[in-house]
Amino acid sequence: MIQSVEKALRLLQALDTEEWMGVRELSRRLKITPPTTHNMLQTLRAMSFVEYNATSKQYRLGLAAIRLGAGGDPLNRLRIFARPYIEKLAREFDETVAVFAWLDDQMIAVDWIQANHPLVVTHNHGVIEHPILLAAGRVLLAYQDRAVQLRYAARESLGKLGANCPADTGEMLQMLDAIKREGFAMTNNVADSGIAAVATPVFDASHHLLLGIGCSEPISRSTELHLENVKKLLIEETARMTRQFGGPFFMDRLAVGQ
Numbered sequence: 001m002i003q004s005v006e007k008a009l010r011l012l013q014a015l016d017t018e019e020w021m022g023v024r025e026l027s028r029r030l031k032i033t034p035p036t037t038h039n040m041l042q043t044l045r046a047m048s049f050v051e052y053n054a055t056s057k058q059y060r061l062g063l064a065a066i067r068l069g070a071g072g073d074p075l076n077r078l079r080i081f082a083r084p085y086i087e088k089l090a091r092e093f094d095e096t097v098a099v100f101a102w103l104d105d106q107m108i109a110v111d112w113i114q115a116n117h118p119l120v121v122t123h124n125h126g127v128i129e130h131p132i133l134l135a136a137g138r139v140l141l142a143y144q145d146r147a148v149q150l151r152y153a154a155r156e157s158l159g160k161l162g163a164n165c166p167a168d169t170g171e172m173l174q175m176l177d178a179i180k181r182e183g184f185a186m187t188n189n190v191a192d193s194g195i196a197a198v199a200t201p202v203f204d205a206s207h208h209l210l211l212g213i214g215c216s217e218p219i220s221r222s223t224e225l226h227l228e229n230v231k232k233l234l235i236e237e238t239a240r241m242t243r244q245f246g247g248p249f250f251m252d253r254l255a256v257g258q
Helices: 003-016 023-030 034-046 063-067 072-091 133-141 146-155 169-182 222-245 251-255
Strands: 050-053 058-061 098-101 106-113 127-128 185-188 195-203 209-218
Touching: 003 023, 003 034, 023 034, 050 169, 058 127, 063 072, 072 098, 072 106, 072 209, 072 222, 098 133, 133 146, 133 169, 133 195, 133 209, 146 169, 146 209, 195 222, 222 251
Parallel strands: none
Antiparallel strands: 050 058, 098 106, 098 209, 106 127, 185 195, 195 209
16 A cells, blocks of 8 residues: 555545544544645645635645545535635625536536626526527636537527627637637627626636636626726636636736736
8 A cells, every 4th residue: 555645545535524624633633744734735735636725724625526526516516615706706896796617518507696786687507508698608618628619619509699799610719719818708798688797717726627707797887997897806806716726827917917
């Protein structure tokens, strides 16, 4: 038996709970020195097998480990992880903020907070039809492999979706490539929806896309200046979310406008 592997696996087993745990508690449970426990946690955190709470300085099982578990519910863990961030964004913007994931070639609504206005943007749980109509859907598609993008284009009614939508596959791919370069998507009255929206991505330590976070509002309340402010704050917050998983640093460069 390789001792380092055995210790790491026992550490992951100890973290297989809904509770956050600190280094000393884990060290005591596993009978491993605190420095060794801390070093293993940092390695596991770098690969998204462990999640770190900077406020409490505690750890819990990360998404990479959850995805390996047959009985795990990754969408629920994503929902738990994202909730405090979207609550903060919803308070800041006073508009609808939503979390989406791309699973099995489909866009899934993970969670959202609806604005407290008579006229608001709302969502439903489950699969979202026509992801290309949403800013978050465009973000999710932008970071998929080309094969995934082409499969989506083949089944979508491009050219029939209405105003401000790509007319064909080539136009869609060009749009998605631009979103990937820029790190965000913005939409305005797509398909005469009356909605303006901004969305940005969240990544894990392996640079894989985890989530698309979007903020949307009726165009009757939307201004160019407000959308730019939403974009800036959304990039900053999703950069923080990405850092929790040791994700790519380009999100930080976007957040400071470099």
